[in-house]
Amino acid sequence: MGVLADGRALPVLAEAGIAEPTDPEPEYVSINSRNQLAVTLQENNGVVLIDLPTGRIAKAFGAGTASVRGIDTESDGRIDQRGSIEDLRREPDAVGWIDDRYLATANEGDWRGGTRGWSVFDSRTGKPVWDAGNSFERLAVRHGLHDEGRSGKKGAEPEGIAIAEYDGVPYAFVGSESDNFVAVYDVSRPTRPVFRQLLPATNGPEGLLPIPSRGLLAVSSEEDDAEAGVRASVSLFRMGRGTGQTPSFPGIVSADDDRGAPIGWGALGALSAAPGKPHRLYTVTDAAYSTTRILTVDTARRPAVITRELTVKDADGRPAGYDAEGIHARPQGGFWLAVEGGTGAGNKLVRLDARGVTRQVVPLPADVAAGLGKQGFEGVTATTDRRGHEVVWAALQREAAGDPAGVVRLGRYDVTAGTWSWYGYRLESTGTAGDWMGLSEITVVGDRLAVIERDKLNGPAARVKRIYTVDLPKSAAPSGALRILPKRLAHDVLPDLRATNGWTQEKLEGLTVGGDGRVYAVTDNDALDDATGETVFLDLGTARQVFGRRG
Structure with missing residues (x-):
């Protein structure tokens, strides 16, 4: 397949409306049971069908264009799904036969196009009979996997596609290269695919290999950055058997907003119970996004569901961009945020009213701020006694200069x-080069403070993801040397993070006891920046199971 001897395009390509027909660039192939080979010409925005016994081109057709609305098209730190792309070429990458008539393409785009989804074509007519529109990218948003930094380019970037039959049902597997997932569709009716499940992958999933005889799907991910802890890998998924089985992923998703689009989310670095609401939690986004938002989580559903978003505002009522690393919902109304600064002086506590407006800012004491680098506050909680006396507790992630080594x-x-006063907490040690230990959450549990202590490692290298408790001091800390509070191990979360046999996430950062008496934890996916993007939302059991009978 190429050009005529005189350099002119093959007539079948020219007549099909293939772009740049004198320079066909084959990308991917698939063969059906009739020995027809379908090959995509990605940059040429076309598909060619070849009869394998004769080697002749049986048909060629252009993949056409699509307009997609209701997507995020600007890389501006906001998940704003009011954008659109108009009349862009599909430029299909991978292709797969669903049956001997219909074939599916992953429309990644490469040269002048890419429509952020996938399509089904009728090979007899060369016309699309179904297109994902905005639904593929919105799957990423709903599952917290939307890479906002890619919004201005190719979005979810569907690259791989594979078709296979399991237990008599044909499925299409479509891989998102930039958002790190594989979407699974039932294609029993090729003109009406039905979404069934999302599978989390590591970074850059490209190779999709169904193994129906063993009920398996293998996914290879290409991105490898040892310095960032992102490694190339192969994930193996097994088909669930029987009815009533619940997939291990997702643990949390979002509902639709008032415009009918899924609430955008990611980078969940904190948790708080909602006073008086047994099945409601709050979480907050961090500096991964330009505007800070408080998200409401309904834990009565499985998976848990983000049901509302509240934009945080500064004292003048304008949207604020805090690096919020902790949240506490106050029983008297409103919230405390622990805000991490780019320097020590940037760390602060921020009190919000119930509408999310900043009402008070509490800076760190100058002497403490001077000893901090870019890692500061990580978690906030508070107590209020019967007389209304409120005491706020906040954790610093790493040691301050001048403090004892290993003490935060x-x-x-x-x-x-x-007034501020300070207690000390002794961290575990690590012997791994480039690693460090730190705190990433604090919450009150009866007469104790519970903290998350973790290392900076992920995947198979991860070692420390733990919940410890210390007795809750009844008064301000004495002046002078830091009084170190003895700690007790309450729960090792590492087995919970590894229970699904997937990639072990680094940033275990949210912890709270809900009004239902259960202990919840969440990982921060860093909005997919040097991370796989998977958010693990854990129900660790009752407070008594995790923390024992005290408090």
Whole structure:
């Protein structure tokens, strides 16, 4: 397949409306039971069918264009699904026969196109009979896998596609290269695919290999960056058997907003119970996004569902961009945020009213701020006694300069007095080059403070993802040397993170006891920046099971 001897395009390509027909660039092939080979010409925006016994071109057709609305098209730090692409070429990458008539393409785009989804074509007419439109990219948004940094380019970037039959049902597997997932569709009716499940992958899934005889699907991911802890890998998924089985992923998804689009989310670095609401939690986005939002989570559903979003505002009522690393919902209304700064002086506590407007900012004491680098506050909680006396507790992630090695600070802020005092917490040690230990959450559990202590490792290298407790001090810390609070191991979360046999996430960062008495934890997916993007939302059991009978 190429050109005529005089350099002119093959007539079958020219007549089909193939772009640049004198320079066909084959990309991917698939063969049906009639020995017809379908090959995509990605940059040429076309598909060619070849009769294998004769080697002759049986048909060629252009993949056409599509307009897609209701997607995020600007890389501006906001998941804004009001954008659109108009009349763009599909430029299909992978192709797969669904049966001997219909074939499916993953429309990644390469040269002048890419429509952020996949299509089904009728090979007899060369016309599309179904197109994903915005639905493929919205799957990423709903599951917290949308890479906002790719919004201005090719979005979800569907690249791989594979078709196979399991237990008599034909499925299409479509891989998103930039959002790190494989979407599974029932294609029993090729002109009406039905979405069934999303499978989380590591970075850059390209190779999709169904193994129906063993009920397996193998997915190879190409991206490998040892310095960032992102490694190339192969994931193996097994087909569930029987009815009533619940997939291990997702643990959390979002509902639709008032415009009918899924609520955009990611980078969940904190959790708080909602006072008086047994099945409601709050979480908050961090600096991965330009505007901070508080998200409401319904834990009565499985998976848990993000049902509302509240934009955080500064004192003048404008959208604020805090690096929120902790949240506490106050029983008297509103929230405390722990805000991490780019420098020590940028760390602060921020009190919001119930509408998300900033009402108070509490800076770190200058002497403590001077000892911090870019890693500061990681978690906030508070107590309020019967007289309304409120005390806020906040954890610093790493040691401050001048403090004992391996000891981090737990800050106690007396709201009425407006004063800080500090206790010490001794971290575990690590012998792994480039690793460090730190705190990433704090919450009150009865008469104790519970903290998350973790390392900076992920995947098979991860070692420390733990919940420890210390007794809740009843008064301000004494002046002078840091008084180190003895700690007790409450729960090792590493087995929970590895229970699904997937990639072990690094950033275990959210922890709370819900109003239903259950302990919840969540990982921060860093909005897919040097991370796989999977968010693990865990129900660790009752508070008594995790923390024992005290408190």
